[in-house]
Amino acid sequence: MNAPIDVVRPVPDVNPGVLLARRLLPPELRAWVDRLDGELRQVCGYQLGLYDEDGRPTGQVIGKLLRPAFTLLCSAAAGGRPEDAVPAAAAIELLHNASLIHDDIMDGDTERRHRPTVWARYGTSLAILAGDALIALGFEALADRHDARTAHSVAVLARSLRLLAGGQDLDLRFESESTVTVHECLAMMAGKTGVLLGCACRLGAARSPAPPDWAVRLEGFGVHLGVAFQLVDDVLGIWGDPAVTGKPVGADLRARKKSAPVAAALAAGGTGPARIADLYSGREPLTDQDVTLLTELIEEAGGRAWTLAEADRQVSAAWDLIDDLDLDGSARAGLGALTASLMNRDH
Amino acid sequence: MNAPIDVVRPVPDVNPGVLLARRLLPPELRAWVDRLDGELRQVCGYQLGLYDEDGRPTGQVIGKLLRPAFTLLCSAAAGGRPEDAVPAAAAIELLHNASLIHDDIMDGDTERRHRPTVWARYGTSLAILAGDALIALGFEALADRHDARTAHSVAVLARSLRLLAGGQDLDLRFESESTVTVHECLAMMAGKTGVLLGCACRLGAARSPAPPDWAVRLEGFGVHLGVAFQLVDDVLGIWGDPAVTGKPVGADLRARKKSAPVAAALAAGGTGPARIADLYSGREPLTDQDVTLLTELIEEAGGRAWTLAEADRQVSAAWDLIDDLDLDGSARAGLGALTASLMNRDH
Numbered sequence: 052m053n054a055p056i057d058v059v060r061p062v063p064d065v066n067p068g069v070l071l072a073r074r075l076l077p078p079e080l081r082a083w084v085d086r087l088d089g090e091l092r093q094v095c096g097y098q099l100g101l102y103d104e105d106g107r108p109t110g111q112v113i114g115k116l117l118r119p120a121f122t123l124l125c126s127a128a129a130g131g132r133p134e135d136a137v138p139a140a141a142a143i144e145l146l147h148n149a150s151l152i153h154d155d156i157m158d159g160d161t162e163r164r165h166r167p168t169v170w171a172r173y174g175t176s177l178a179i180l181a182g183d184a185l186i187a188l189g190f191e192a193l194a195d196r197h198d199a200r201t202a203h204s205v206a207v208l209a210r211s212l213r214l215l216a217g218g219q220d221l222d223l224r225f226e227s228e229s230t231v232t233v234h235e236c237l238a239m240m241a242g243k244t245g246v247l248l249g250c251a252c253r254l255g256a257a258r259s260p261a262p263p264d265w266a267v268r269l270e271g272f273g274v275h276l277g278v279a280f281q282l283v284d285d286v287l288g289i290w291g292d293p294a295v296t297g298k299p300v301g302a303d304l305r306a307r308k309k310s311a312p313v314a315a316a317l318a319a320g321g322t323g324p325a326r327i328a329d330l331y332s333g334r335e336p337l338t339d340q341d342v343t344l345l346t347e348l349i350e351e352a353g354g355r356a357w358t359l360a361e362a363d364r365q366v367s368a369a370w371d372l373i374d375d376l377d378l379d380g381s382a383r384a385g386l387g388a389l390t391a392s393l394m395n396r397d398h
Numbered sequence: 399m400n401a402p403i404d405v406v407r408p409v410p411d412v413n414p415g416v417l418l419a420r421r422l423l424p425p426e427l428r429a430w431v432d433r434l435d436g437e438l439r440q441v442c443g444y445q446l447g448l449y450d451e452d453g454r455p456t457g458q459v460i461g462k463l464l465r466p467a468f469t470l471l472c473s474a475a476a477g478g479r480p481e482d483a484v485p486a487a488a489a490i491e492l493l494h495n496a497s498l499i500h501d502d503i504m505d506g507d508t509e510r511r512h513r514p515t516v517w518a519r520y521g522t523s524l525a526i527l528a529g530d531a532l533i534a535l536g537f538e539a540l541a542d543r544h545d546a547r548t549a550h551s552v553a554v555l556a557r558s559l560r561l562l563a564g565g566q567d568l569d570l571r572f573e574s575e576s577t578v579t580v581h582e583c584l585a586m587m588a589g590k591t592g593v594l595l596g597c598a599c600r601l602g603a604a605r606s607p608a609p610p611d612w613a614v615r616l617e618g619f620g621v622h623l624g625v626a627f628q629l630v631d632d633v634l635g636i637w638g639d640p641a642v643t644g645k646p647v648g649a650d651l652r653a654r655k656k657s658a659p660v661a662a663a664l665a666a667g668g669t670g671p672a673r674i675a676d677l678y679s680g681r682e683p684l685t686d687q688d689v690t691l692l693t694e695l696i697e698e699a700g701g702r703a704w705t706l707a708e709a710d711r712q713v714s715a716a717w718d719l720i721d722d723l724d725l726d727g728s729a730r731a732g733l734g735a736l737t738a739s740l741m742n743r744d745h
């Protein structure tokens with residue numbers, strides 16, 4: 052399973068988009084979650100960090116608000132007022148958290164953000180229901196304005212939610228497949244991480260005075276960045292310093308995760324990759340020696356280099372898409388800083 | 399758990415709304431489900447009956463299309479063209495099926511419409527994901543037109559999905575509570591069945607030339623009818639002829655379901671209801687004698703009479719809400735016939 056990008060990746064506090072999101076989003080998210088009755092309000096609020104495990108309000112949210120930061124920056128970049136993009140930013144964050152709750156059930160993950168996951172804390176039934184409620188709130192937040200632009204944004208958000216389900220479906224299928232191609236890896240990453248980040252960027256620009264094709268190009272920008280971030284995650288999952296990432300050494304390899312570096316190494320062919328395939332096809336737990344060997348074999352076969360190069364290609368493709376747009380300079384700088392901090396990270 | 403209303407209740411083939419729904423909906427539903435990729439398309443199509451268990455197209459849908467029938471009739475009743483209400487009707491049916499898939503997981507139900515439920519056939523993970531995908535498709539179907547009316551309809555649909563989750567949450571909580579009041583019963587029914595039927599009626603009228611308050615009143619109409627249908631279901635769940643309902647004798651009582659007749663009987667107080675409470679609080683399986691005794695005690699305490707009278711009150715309240723509207727006569731007759739067939743039924 053691929054860890055969603057905002058879990059393992061702190062963002063510098065100084066980024067203007069993140070600062071804006073931290074100021075504008077929490078009251079909005081709180082207002083929507085408080086539309087739910089008793090138990091569901093508590094469970095959804097717990098996921099967002101609005102309520103602690105004992106149901107007490109915390110006065111904050113727990114996520115990094117990375118997607119809303121992109122929404123607000125893209126709004127400003129396209130000449131809009133970030134305040135006008137707050138409903139879209141809230142919708143994206145609510146849907147993102149809905150998908151986290153449901154994914155955690157499917158993946159059997161019991162911990163997220165250093166707390167029990169929703170299903171681990173409240174049971175599977177309430178977790179399914181809380182995810183559904185957050186999806187409902189997301190569309191409610193976005194459709195709070197009744198105009199033609201909103202209807203179009205809803206269509207984009209709904210399509211993104213459909214493609215997100217497709218990405219998670221691919222990820223689930225990887226578990227039962229013996230090998231996965233780099234093409235399949237990239238398709239899964241595009242669905243599972245790229246689509247919603249792309250939607251976040253597009254909806255940010257959707258209410259701006261800029262021409263409509265700006266929003267479409269910013270969507271492509273977000274999709275490519277989402278894939279790039281996921282590729283960097285895969286590299287850190289194998290070569291990251293456990294003291295910094297907070298994950299045990301070789302966790303991805305021990306779980307025989309079909310990550311991009313593994314797929315790229317297998318594609319190289321030869322005796323090294325054959326040994327990788329052999330170790331991955333086994334059923335018994337991998338030893339520390341196996342993990343060390345795998346790490347070396349994947350690097351030797353070019354898995355690490357390919358993945359980092361592909362991440363760079365995705366970032367270039369992202370910026371190429373919006374290169375000739377006359378974006379607001381300050382917002383463009385904010386997007387650049389956010390991109391850089393997410394690519395050059397050690398956790 | 400309360401069986402959703404369209405599972406146990408065939409509708410006469412002659413109703414014009416049902417006939418219209420059967421003609422207009424299947425191609426629309428098929429087109430949306432076919433937007434999904436491979437596995438998810440198969441699973442969602444299976445739920446709707448578009449594909450059989452082996453993945454072969456059936457050329458039809460399996461549901462009764464009761465909610466879409468109300469949408470199309472309300473469209474016509476408010477002077478609109480039913481064809482214009484097809485996206486809304488499809489959205490309602492897609493969300494309804496999403497909630498069935500997710501409810502079946504929560505309730506542990508393994509059979510629906512004489513076939514394995516989605517989670518029983520494809521596993522819990524794919525069932526969660528298929529429900530999410532159908533929610534996405536529902537909003538996508540509704541938001542296929544990009545105008546202000548659509549944005550408003552999306553807000554109504556999203557609010558309904560939120561309230562639907564609240565209704566299911568109440569239903570889940572009933573399981574762990576020793577007794578339930580009739581007020582709580584009605585609130586749960588309103589959330590679990592009324593809200594979506596109300597939404598079906600409202601969205602049908604939303605694109606009509608009629609004044610906006612017609613849509614709001616038709617929503618109230620649908621909510622009351624939904625509650626009425628559920629009340630009749632509860633009566634059939636205890637006193638229905640097993641040969642006709644297809645459910646074993648006393649299934650609801652054996653499951654110690656806190657249905658409306660039981661809640662009404664308990665509210666009467668006295669020795670009979672005390673004995674009911676006693677049998678309901680036990681943990682050991684109820685014997686055939688227990689079930690017969692419960693059936694008698696609930697009837698003697700007025701549980702059956704109260705529930706049927708309340709169903710009548712709900713139907714009256716429904717029609718009172720739209721009584722002075724100058725609805726299209728033929729569509730009004732269709733709504734009347736549909737109401738009557740759903741109230742005067744034996745299964």
